[in-house]
Amino acid sequence: MALEPEPEPEPGPEPESAAPSITAGSAVPLHLGFARMRSSVSLLIRTSPRPLLASRRVRTVSVPLRVAVSQRLRHTSIVGPTQATEGARRRRRPAFMMGRGALIVFEGLDRSGKSTQAQLLARALTEGGKDVLAPSPVQRPPSDDAAGVEYVWRFPDRSTHIGQTLNTYLSSKDAEPLHRAYSISCLPRPDVVCFLSVSPEVAARRGEFGLERYENTEMQRRVRDNFERLFAHTAVSDHNIHNFDADREMQAVHRDIVELVQRVIANVADSPSTSVLSVWSS
């Protein structure tokens, strides 16, 4: 969507220095670890009380949970469009105009319903008058051309080079294991992580299960066990992770998610912070 160019404002105060928002040149999280990277789906929901001023410049990133808890990250990878958008936003808009969105992350096993629930949530919030736009079925991070719309972003974005590399790997049943670690500085901290807990048996009954290399019940069970170990880890337990029984009927799960997210959005709207915090900041 083309946006009208905006007049260049006088420089405003910088956002809080303690809140390390991602700027041009910083990196975006991507980590392929020893097992496999779990995909995530993120929503950034604008909660600014000044929608006319602030509704069009937002960004979001997805936080693979395993990255968020790994202490052994290297700081290597760079992803462009998102940073360009952030840079453009900072140039155009003084900080006092920047409310911030709520970063909602969905995590879970393959076929646990991350995409479905993210889309249902985006629709429900939009219908409820929240400033959410979730392009569907194409879900892309913002570029300068499409800057400023809230969106649902699937991670990894398989239209990007990195996403295609992952896709090739995950779609190939007989390739040698690819152990690569991409990582980042500045991991944004989700306002809430909705973990969709599905049993491997239920997941296996859902559409298209088995097309990717790790979509088998045994592997999914191992991943689920690892998630449970992570959740028991104290460093993870304070990351606003909420567990949803995703074996249930999708509308029942949806209702619970909406109830929680409404509360999260209200809290973010009341918060004085103008940017999403870093995972590592206290």
Ligand SMILES: Cc1cn([C@H]2C[C@H](O)[C@@H](COP(=O)(O)OP(=O)(O)O)O2)c(=O)[nH]c1=O
């Ligand atoms: C949530 C949900 C999804 N599905 C189907 C829709 C999709 O074809 C498939 C996978 O759902 P999807 O939302 O794509 O899962 P994820 O993003 O976690 O991999 O399962 C169900 O049959 N029942 C459900 O309750």
